[in-house]
Amino acid sequence: MSNAAVLPQITDEVLASLAQAEGVCIRPLLNKVTDTATGETHLVPIRCGSTREAVCPPCAQRNRRLRMQQCREGWHLDTEPESEADAQANSANDDDRDLGNDDGDLGEVARRVRSTRRRQDAPDLPRLPVESRTIGKVFEAPDGRRFRPSMFATFTLPSYGRVRPDGTPVDPDRYDYRRAALDAMHFPKLVDRLWQNLRRATGYRVQYFAAVEPQRRLAPHLHAAIRGAIPRQVFRQVVAATYHQVWWPRFDRPVFTEDRMPVWSTEVEGYVDLATGEPLPTWGEGLDRLDAELETDPGLPPTHVVRFGTQLDLQG
Numbered sequence: 001m002s003n004a005a006v007l008p009q010i011t012d013e014v015l016a017s018l019a020q021a022e023g024v025c026i027r028p029l030l031n032k033v034t035d036t037a038t039g040e041t042h043l044v045p046i047r048c049g050s051t052r053e054a055v056c057p058p059c060a061q062r063n064r065r066l067r068m069q070q071c072r073e074g075w076h077l078d079t080e081p082e083s084e085a086d087a088q089a090n091s092a093n094d095d096d097r098d099l100g101n102d103d104g105d106l107g108e109v110a111r112r113v114r115s116t117r118r119r120q121d122a123p124d125l126p127r128l129p130v131e132s133r134t135i136g137k138v139f140e141a142p143d144g145r146r147f148r149p150s151m152f153a154t155f156t157l158p159s160y161g162r163v164r165p166d167g168t169p170v171d172p173d174r175y176d177y178r179r180a181a182l183d184a185m186h187f188p189k190l191v192d193r194l195w196q197n198l199r200r201a202t203g204y205r206v207q208y209f210a211a212v213e214p215q216r217r218l219a220p221h222l223h224a225a226i227r228g229a230i231p232r233q234v235f236r237q238v239v240a241a242t243y244h245q246v247w248w249p250r251f252d253r254p255v256f257t258e259d260r261m262p263v264w265s266t267e268v269e270g271y272v273d274l275a276t277g278e279p280l281p282t283w284g285e286g287l288d289r290l291d292a293e294l295e296t297d298p299g300l301p302p303t304h305v306v307r308f309g310t311q312l313d314l315q316g
């Protein structure tokens, strides 16, 4: 068979399944590297490194094996394995970085100076200085044996209405779909806040291995194995007090509907509102408008607030 006959059959799907069978990344990034001495150029594939099976099974499996190894080797360590460089980086305390910046969520590259008006109120929690240690409390038994217990926790979002055993709402008319959707969208931010608050309330750099799973009602929940024993009362207090305020341009009413859609304008090279002739605002302009609204009305509530539900499962 000639090459010409074979080539048309090599589709992206064929390549992807071949890559998967060989256990290599199915969507590598190709980097062109030029040797400055010889002037020779060659392509270097870089793994996509995804942790999601749906995105790239070989990379996800590779990452899974790495996490398992990290867990096996690191979970029971009784000394901090950090190098001096790590310790220095830690003293800058990245837990104090601002987790409240939503501005980049929609892919805006330019860094914005975050408006102080779009605030993240501090939760009502005890706050300890976070020490640069990851090892939890050590308990000593009467016979002198030492224990460093771990915990297993499941964090769940609130109820949006009763559901049947298959996860569908008992009363679809009264089920809070809107809140369920918004909570699911902003769940990762809530989880970031949780670890930040937990570290501040316990005073050490709490470490965990966690997985996000959809419940039957399709709300995400988080299972986490946590290094160190945290008093249940502190844990419950942190979970109850943790929330994330979403400051997005208002989206509580549809601006464009089927009979009135924006149209593409070659003149402004963007979509315009037919009624006004104005180009649609960018995400940044939307946030600027929100800031202006907050300027006139500082009491304006955030666009959405996400918190955990009352259901919290703690073991260990």
Ligand SMILES: [Zn+2]
Binding pocket: 024, 025, 026, 027, 028, 047, 048, 049, 050, 056, 058, 059, 060
């Ligand atoms: Zn990959």
